Structure formats: structure tokens, C-alpha cells
Amino acid sequence: MMNAGVSLPFVKEVFSLRKKEWIAMLLAGGQGSRLYSLTKNLAKPAVPFGGKYRIIDFPLSNCVNSGIDTVGVLTQYQPLVLNEYIGSGQPWDLDRQDGGVFVLPPYQKSSGSDWYTGTANAIYQNVPFIERYDPEYVLILSGDHIYKMNYEKMLKFHKEKEADCTIAVLQVPMEEAPRFGIMNTEEDGKVYEFEEKPANPKSNLASMGIYIFTWKKLREYLEEDAATPGSANDFGKNIIPNMLAAGERMYAYAFDGYWKDVGTIDSLWEANMDLLDPKVPLSLYDPDWKIYARNPALPPHYIAPGAHVQNSMVTEGCVIEGTVDFSVVFAGVKIEEGAIVRDSIIMPGSVIKKGAVVDYAIVAENAVIGENTAIGARPEGMEDISGWGVTVIGNDVTIGAGVTIMPKAMVETDIAAEEVLVK
């Protein structure tokens, strides 16, 4: 029989939910509309990256490597693949008895249900989740950046400064500053002004979208924001400016490693290519800072007698019979005899058939490129360079034999043989 007298604190005691010093909340609900067909059926953090990873592996691995054992992943848009990918959290060592990783979609409450209306609202709707761990600090992350960062150092900085909010910042070239949220700081890092995409920036310290808040303080501002009609419920637009205006202690924490927003086709392509450049300071080989991923069970890749593979990354399960140069080839890809793949990203399970040529392209998961089909072009061969760009072939798209797909095209549907797609 149910005992109506059993109250929540008692239950909490029984399951011994321990107080955490800090937990992380990872915003993974973004649609990633600038990735076009790559995010048609997929949340942006689930987009494949770097041969065997998905974007979310980077913040998740950073969390674990920084000693965080409780992570809430806030999902909303196309969560299916992401949910399945995260699963129990075991690949990241986040299948814990005490804490672990939790996928947090919007849910129905007794007073109704709401989608997450903004980044701050997503956290606000999950205040009860955070409160269960009674943390001192909360780390807010987004799921669309490629970088390796020790958040523990940032927390130490936050504590030293006795800050209410610490924002990780990166020095960007001054001419790029107008694309970012810019922090204007005093010498010790104290933020006195925040400008979202300023036309005439005063500094080049760009917000990386990584925040540590003292939880009690953040909760106050989340509640206030939620009660403000017309608010965009957004960290950058509302919470940060409001806290600054109220004179809270806000500090910029300078990060100087590799960091890349992979929110566009071009930046996603570039970030993959960066892995092939020995001069780029993003090493995935560091045994003390591994990037974890869910691994498919595939045999080592096979390079056939007639193949040529140079300057590339190739993952397990591939069969390479053709030529691969300056490319990132994901798990289980087949590149047939005589096919040429250059300066491209071939995502898991795709097949490049005999004689096909793929230049400067992103071929998404499980696509098939027909025999002798040409995808994209090399910029040096173009008369009008303005029409050039990275070509994208969407998930599960089959392109017939002998097709020509022009540079910069985005293909989302199957194309029959012998067609030319100029778009």
C-alpha cells in the first residue's frame, strides 16, 4: 500500500542522491539549419565529424576528462539519432550509479507543456533536474563546437575570482569580431560590457558559448527572465546582459586552444580538413585527453592493391580500392576501383562507385554515388570562382551513373542516371 506520508526528502535519502559540486547542461536542441540537408533528420550535435565521432563527442569527452560526472543533454529537434547515440552514456564512461548522462527533452507538466523557447528557457524548464544534485556551480555548454578544453581550470578561475558567471572567451581576428558576442573586459578579466555582434568592436574577445554560473545566482535570473513577458529567454540576449546590468561579478576566462564553430557547411568542411593539417593544434592522439565515441563493430579497413591513399584519415570498416587524397573517410565507406575522392568528407556507410570523382564535397551517411558520376569541382578549374563551393550530398541519397553535380549544390533527393544538376 502506498504510504502517503512518504515525502520526497525521504525518497532522496533512500536513493542517496549526493550533492555535486558542479554539473554540466549541454544545449543540444539546435536545428542547425545552416547545415541544410545534413541536419534534415538529425540534430546538429549528432552530425558526424572527424572519421568516427559526432560533434557532441567533443563537449561530452571534455566533461568527463574535466571530472564532471553528471551531464544533462537538452534535446528538442530531431532527437532520435542523438538519443540512441547517447544511450546509457557508456562510451563516455557516463553510465554512473551516482550521476551520469541524462537526455532531457521538453516534458509535460501539470500546468501544461512547452517547447524550449530559448537557451535560458531550456535550462529554466530543467531547474528541478539541477536541484536534485544541489550543485554549487553549473556549466552551460553548446553542442556545436569542436575543441578540447579542461573545464576544471575554468572552474578554478571562477572560484578564484568569486565570480557569479564566468564566460570562456577566445581571441579572434579583429575583422571577424563583428560575427561574435564580444566581451569588453578590465585587465583582470572582469567584464564591464557585452556586445552581441558589434559593428565597431572594442575588443576581440569572443564568447565561446561556454558559461560557468554559480547556481543560486543563475536560478534567480532564470526565474526573473521566465517572468518577463517578451523575453527571448536566451543566455546571450537576456541572462548575460541582465546580470551585467545588475552589477553581478562576471569574468572572461581566456582560452587559447583550437576552437571551431561547425554550424555551417564551410566551417564543418574546414574543421574536418584541419584534422589533416599537422600545423593545426587539435591533436586527437593525446592519451590523456581522449575523445570518446560510440564505436561500431567493424573490422580494420582494407586498402586494395590498386588503391592510392595519402594525406587522409580512414576509419575501420572501409574498403578502399580507388584514390583518396586530403579526405576524411568515415566508418564502413566503400570507395571502388578507379574512383577518386579529393578534399572531401565521406560520412559512414556511403559508397563511391567505380570511376566516380568527388571533389570538395561532403557526402552524408549512407549515400551512393553512381559509376562515373562527378560531384563538385576543384576551384583551380573554375572560370568563375564565385560559383564555387563545397557540394553536399544528403543522407541516404542515391545518385545514378554518369551524373554531374555542380559545385555548391545541395542534393537532398535521389537523382537518376545521366543528369546534370546545376543548382
Next chain:
Amino acid sequence: MIKRTTMGIVFSNMHDNHLGSLTRDRTTGSVPFGGRYRLVDFILSSMVNSGVREVGVIAKSNYQTLMEHLGSGREWDLARKLGGLTVLPPYSSGDNQGIYAGRLDALAGVSGYIRNGKAEYVILADCDLIANLDFQEMIAFHEEKGADITLAYRREKILREGNENIVVFDVNDDGRVGQVWLSPQPEEEQNTYLNMAVMKRELLGKIVEEARSRNKRSFTKDILVEQSDSMLIYAYEVKDCVMRINGLQDYFDASMALLQPQVRQALFPVERPVLTRVRDQVPAKYGLGAVVKNSLVADGCIIEGTVENSIIFRGAKIGRGAVIRDSIIMAGAVIGDGARLEYVVADRDATIRDTRTLVGYKTYPLFIEKKSVI
């Protein structure tokens, strides 16, 4: 999936003495194979893919690497509350010295595990086979024949002498085992026992108890040879691709066979994956000037030289201008710039310094021990 519940018992140390330096610090089950696997992966994956949810792995000596590899059994989906994976190290008690002398002796040491099992059937198997097997068919055959014990065999030409651990037998038209021989002479195709047997768990328990009280130690000699008349012992022919590792030459040849597409297709079908421990390695990276032909390369490798007809394990590094032909380079091995290797098996974490030349022969590959520096 198998309708009847079935448990597996895997002997990880059988055949250790045939594999020379490969098993100096490890069990047969933990010998690295095929770029990212260990031998035990093949039998474990075959069992799991056939619906077996309860596996005991019997370990005798040198089993640290095996324990580390198997962990909780998670990669094989065997980290279970009911059943799952159990590593069974030697157990010494009053009348048992711990280290067993034969298969029955080993089973006697784990008789509690067999007795406490819930499964109806048990599959006994070793780790010396490279194969992707479906045990459902074998159990269906066993039930159809109403057999006491069913042995897996294949038709095989015995090429060399000195096969003291190979067992052959006659099979009559109905599939029943007739006469059994140990250490056969090399001759034409024979029915060779694959050291895989299926029987009811209760029967195995009885056999083990009886053997203990009569001080019988060998499953082959004391059961198969002695009891082939009194028990209904049937033989099930395995027609799938099976490679037996019964020596260093076999190891080398079976490794090289993986370069054939039909062998890889038989061993690594998409619907029956071979599962192994995840190492979280980066994809392999090919540098400027890399030339790779007819080779298998695992994740985590950095290849800057020439590699032909070879198997390169996880995290191996091949330096600039190095030339590797017909060789097996195991995990973490580092081959220096300009080194030249032919018919070499470099064990884990071996280092071959710049410009060194090491050449074995096809029928006599050169084995470089684990962690050695040349």
C-alpha cells in the same frame, strides 16, 4: 535465436604451448589477431550472435591480459545480471591443485558453475579457431539426432606431422561418430574435430562428476575414445570458413588470409559482427608519401611509409620511407623511418629503430617479442 537456453564454456589456455612467444605472457584467447581482435573474440561473438547469454571462460595461467580484455563483458553485451560473462580462474581446494591437467580436470574445477547454470544446453569450445559460427544449426542437429554429445568437425587435409592435439574420427552415414584417433598421420582429407561440443548441461555435470571420482582428466581420451560405443556421439560438419591456429605458421597464414575479400566476407558479415574491446582510437592517418597496397589497417595508426600485403594493428606507427611487406605489426608497435621489414611479426609495443632491416621467410616468419627494441 536459440529457442533452448544455452550456455558457453570457453577454454582460453588450450593450445598455449603451440604458439611460442605469442603466448609467453598471454593465453591463446588473448593472442592479438586481425588488426583489432584477440582470438577469444571470435568464439565469444559466435556464441553471442547465436543467442548465448551466459559464458564461462576458463583461465589457467597468464590470464591478466585476458581479464583486461574481457572486462565485464560489456562489448559482447555479456555484462548481465542474469548469466553474462564469468571468468573462471584456477580454483584450488583439498583434492585439487588448481592448475588443471586436462579438459575434464578443468571442468571439474568449475563444476559449481556448471551445476548452478540455468541453461538447458552447453557449448564447449576453445579459442584456436578463426570463424564466425552459428550454433543454432548445430543445436538443431543435436536435437534432431537425439544425441548425447554432438562434436563439430570439418573435412581437412592434415599437412604436417606432430599433430598431437588433433583428433580425427569416422562418421557413419547417419552422422554418428565411429572410431576416434589422436595425433593422425598426414594424409588425404579427414574428419578433424574442432574442439567444439554440444550437450545437455546436466549430462556435462554428470560426466564431470564421474570423471572426478574415477580420476579421468581428458575429454578426448576418456570420453570420446572410451565412450563412443556407449554414448550417442554425433558429428556435425562445419562448412563455414574456419581457420585453426595450431602454431606460429598457422597464425601467420590465417592472418594473411584476411587479405582475401571472400575470407573477410565470411568472417565479418554485417549481421553477425565480431565484437571486441573498444579502445577509443582515432581513425588511421595517412601522411604525405604513404603508399599502401593490399593491407588491413586498424584505427589509431599513423602511416607515413610503404605498406604492402600486411596487417597493421591499432595505434601502430610506420615511419617515413619505411617499407613493410608481408608482415604483421601489432598494436602500438613503432617502425622507424627507413626501416625495412619482410615476413616479420612484430608483437605489441615493439620498436624497430630507424633504417633497421629485418627479413624472415614466408615459411619462417621472424617473430619479434612484445616490447622488444631492435
